[in-house]
Amino acid sequence: MIRRGVQAIARLGHPGALPGASCVLPRLDLASAFASSTDNLISRFCLQKTDLKDYALPNASWCPDMLSLYQEFLEKTKSGGWIKLPSFKSNRDHIQGLKLPSGLAVTSDKGDWRIFTRCIPAEGQGYEYVIFFHPSEKKSVCLFQPGPYLEGAPGFAHGGSLAAIMDETFSKTAYLAGEGLFTLSLSIRFKNLIPLGSLAVLNVEVEKIEDQKLYMSCVTQSRDQQIVYAKSSGVFLQLQLEEESLQ
């Protein structure tokens, strides 16, 4: 979701780049960039000490499947390996402390901005989700429960709501696993509808990192893996960002 369609894409030989397409954002100065470690990225992203509300915590709307699988993964965080990612109202909270490419600088925190997947604050009505990330294996699991405001066909989640949570899980994984910031492409094959109020589990993996691009895959299925809801792939542009001290 942290995305930027830039001339850099054309320069990287993106096959779909249009000769006539203008650039709405200035070029990235790659020359001044250098790598951040995964640990550094995670510590900046997770902000252990904060008074920001974490929306990725259980509430009364969570179905039993969602709650018990959450507890299972929470146990796994204690023995190392998995990390539970917090989820704040805005990416402006997650990306603080990182200097973004020129043109993507955060200019103000005064407005009531919300990350799209947290656009509905009422518990259980919209998106309920939590992402667990495994740094060394570069993979994520997202527990996703769509509420009645995410409807498409009566009683089922809108395909666009699944596309959005896929993009969100991809992008957070890409960012933490390899500084992948901008979605270049997203491709989804739908198999079955997700009933509203039920749990869908997204399993995201980084397939490869090549030529400044992260290639990722996602299988979305029921907890028992008997129903595949969708399979998808995403390509993210990897950008190494300048570091600066946390404010």
Next chain:
Amino acid sequence: MIRRGVQAIARLGHPGALPGASCVLPRLDLASAFASSTDNLISRFCLQKTDLKDYALPNASWCPDMLSLYQEFLEKTKSGGWIKLPSFKSNRDHIQGLKLPSGLAVTSDKGDWRIFTRCIPAEGQGYEYVIFFHPSEKKSVCLFQPGPYLEGAPGFAHGGSLAAIMDETFSKTAYLAGEGLFTLSLSIRFKNLIPLGSLAVLNVEVEKIEDQKLYMSCVTQSRDQQIVYAKSSGVFLQLQLEEESLQ
């Protein structure tokens, strides 16, 4: 968005159908289905006489570009050709009078369900959009203005929010142009970010209808066509539904 992953997909030779994937919905009885005319579909969809709120009408949040292009298309509806589609809170309102395949029947209108792309009722905060449809040319134009609750990167629309409005415009077009009800696949290449509060124009066309599938394309760009935000394609499963009298 009206979507159903069914065994019918596997029967139609969907390349991604998984041998082990179960079906959450019953089979469609194609034997009892017959075609509805486009005019019939449109008149049922649009519901000229209704007290339902139409969310696809101008409000104070619309930017000048959005407002003036809306007026331009509204003029085109007077000379025939283009139709402005109303947009109600739920697909349950749009699809009344159509008998859906068994398993997708609307069982209750009591709950507070919302179509995902109308999940945020506050004007200008979430999705602002209106779709114009051209029946004889089987194409649509969607005027889309993302609000601050649709944020991804600070100041720009979340890619998932664009994916969702693409899916929604595809599906409404597929439904009216050829009874395409269920998204089989969606593929997006992102080019440039859409600034929040600005206008993006989605141009959707039906490329072909073949083997009960609608193949569609979409180019999303700025009003002056100088900035391409994204290009996408979608495949929808065509289902001919039983007709019944309007209640």
